[in-house]
């Protein structure tokens with residue numbers, strides 16, 4: 048700092064810049080009931096669509112008789128697979144290079160699969176008419192898990208696919224097999240664990256839906272739909288339906304939560320589009336709760352087995368993992384194309400492990416499509432759960448304290464960038480420090496004493512730790528693409544003459560608060576008050592091309608693009624400032640919100656004055672206007688770190704467990720809006736708690752989905768939800784323009800293992816190594832009484 052350094056820079060917090068816990072601007076409309084969700088879209092002449100779904104899980108369709116449905120007054124159209132087939136639309140490609148039935152033609156392959164649909168004057172007529180459709184099914188044997196799917200005599204579910212002679216949808220492998228074998232040969236101790244991460248459902252409060260509006264006069268197709276990735280949908284419609292891309296407009300309005308559920312393209316969207324083209328009227332489809340729960344993107348359903356090679360002194364020498372994942376009838380989830388099991392191989396990235404090997408097998412079953420990245424960056428929830436359960440088991444086998452075991456194996460702070468055993472490059476972190484903050488906060492030693500004391504009276508207390516780093520922010524485009532479309536993102540910033548601005552990005556908020564936080568990044572870069580910037584996302588006619596919001600990629604990618612676009616605007620504003628100040632550009636200095644003359648700091652112009660000049664007083668030869676766009680292709684993923692510590696008390700008589708305390712230490716680099724970040728962590732922890740304690744979607748032997756409503760599939764309310772104690776550590780991301788890393792999913796990813804580890808710690812000495820989630824009281828009770836694992 049020189050003596051002439053002026054001190055007129057704006058107080059960044061006051062203008063709502065980076066680090067301000069600015070109130071969420073979108074909440075102004077949400078809490079007033081003024082949000083504009085899919086069901087709020089009402090167009091003149093709009094018709095309504097309802098879907099007839101299969102009651103059985105596996106059956107050949109003998110016949111479909113729709114005549115009675117056509118006779119219901121008010122019915123405009125009835126669609127079957129056969130009719131879709133005449134337009135080559137009975138099947139559609141998925142985002143994972145598979146195919147999925149839009150409407151079943153040959154067979155139904157899961158309960159709830161789309162069989163026919165009715166378009167009518169109102170949704171009630173459409174629903175009644177669906178019930179008038181008669182379908183004759185010839186039932187087939189049903190497969191509901193990988194063991195059945197892989198049996199020698201198993202019926203082939205995907206007999207529609209040429210060359211498919213079994214129920215395997217992929218085999219995939221990564222890591223160093225030979226090196227790992229050697230590590231195991233040298234090990235003093237080999238620790239083993241097997242577990243099932245059960246099927247779960249993202250269940251956003253708002254279900255899926257669409258309003259398709261084809262205008263024959265202009266040839267324009269507008270589709271309002273609940274999608275987390277509008278531009279991917281536009282590309283898919285253009286490439287698959289071969290409609291002209293410039294005449295397709297996808298609008299994703301306000302979304303009542305996404306959580307990965309709104310990434311896949313569902314048959315309902317496709318049918319509403321075709322129905323609008325055929326009827327030449329807008330067609331609305333709104334899914335009901337049960338349809339959402341039984342037919343749309345499930346998460347998890349992975350069987351994991353693993354082994355860890357250990358040296359007696361606690362050093363991890365290598366890891367072997369195998370997964371069998373149940374993808375349901377269609378491989379419909381989205382992940383970067385070259386990674387079949389998502390980023391599951393990001394497991395063990397925070398530990399310094401020389402070698403590892405993973406084999407992954409995906410199978411088809413008679414269940415709805417699964418494997419969706421429910422609040423995780425493509426299967427990392429499963430990866431981190433497995434990792435932290437394995438680490439706890441290994442520490443126990445070695446007789447080393449679980450915190451100490453983690454600390455001794457962590458990647459060190461001075462060892463970044465660090466190459467993980469599966470080949471990722473982690474960017475930065477202070478893992479031991481995060482753990483220590485957490486241990487101090489929960490008073491680890493104190494709790495251990497309390498636990499030992501309580502045990503004397505037969506009370507079961509437990510403490511569980513879960514540490515993880517998550518790969519957030521796909522791309523870079525070299526490694527990450529979906530169906531060949533490279534993963535990067537974008538922002539476009541227009542500053543108006545009075546210094547107000549509009550910002551658009553290729554991301555799509557679903558409740559995360561982008562309207563609030565993106566404006567904060569612009570405020571940070573330009574010194575414009577955040578309140579002067581309006582943020583828009585989700586309309587492909589206006590937003591720059593982007594890959595959408597999932598995998599906590601928005602801050603790492605679109606957020607970076609926002610900073611870069613703002614910097615381009617600042618560079619142009621500098622030219623305007625030089626002109627206004629009548630000095631050369633090199634003599635102009637910047638401080639937040641203002642340019643000034645280096646030799647005369649009192650002589651300056653504000654960014655708003657530059658904006659006005661861009662339209663009213665630009666120098667000769669300078670293009671008018673003040674706007675810029677930026678496409679950002681990140682050099683790497685961002686790697687936030689989380690340490691979650693939970694204490695519980697288990698009732699030895701009933702198996703009921705209560706959470707005593709939850710301490711969360713998150714390092715997501717620089718926080719744009721600390722309040723929003725904390726909200727993300729609390730929401731994430733709540734989902735973690737739900738999965739570990741109560742959520743269960745299962746299927747009976749006939750493939751009936753048990754858990755198709757909120758009476759059976761439980762969402763935690765404020766009453767069950769424990770209180771959270773949040774702490775932070777800040778390790779700025781070295782390659783992100785504002786040092787931020789993603790955070791949206793971290794607590795859901797890392798959280799479940801902390802709850803389960805805590806209960807398992809309480810059960811230590813009772814002969815139990817693993818109880819599969821959800822840890823319902825009867826399962827915990829069974830483990831206590833049988834002194835055996837429960838799956």
Ligand code: PCD
Nearest residue numbers: 305306307420422558564598599600601602719720790791
């Ligand atoms: N941030 C800040 N700072 C930092 C980071 C971040 O501030 N450092 C913030 C931002 O800006 C935003 C948020 O926070 O606002 C978040 O972010 P991120 O992390 O980036 O993320 P995104 O991308 O935006 O988002 C996504 C995520 C996901 S993925 C999910 S599931 C979930 C989460 O997000 N979802 C949801 N969260 C949430 N929230 C809400 N409300 N809603 C929803 O729906 Mo996936 O893959 O899809 O499964």
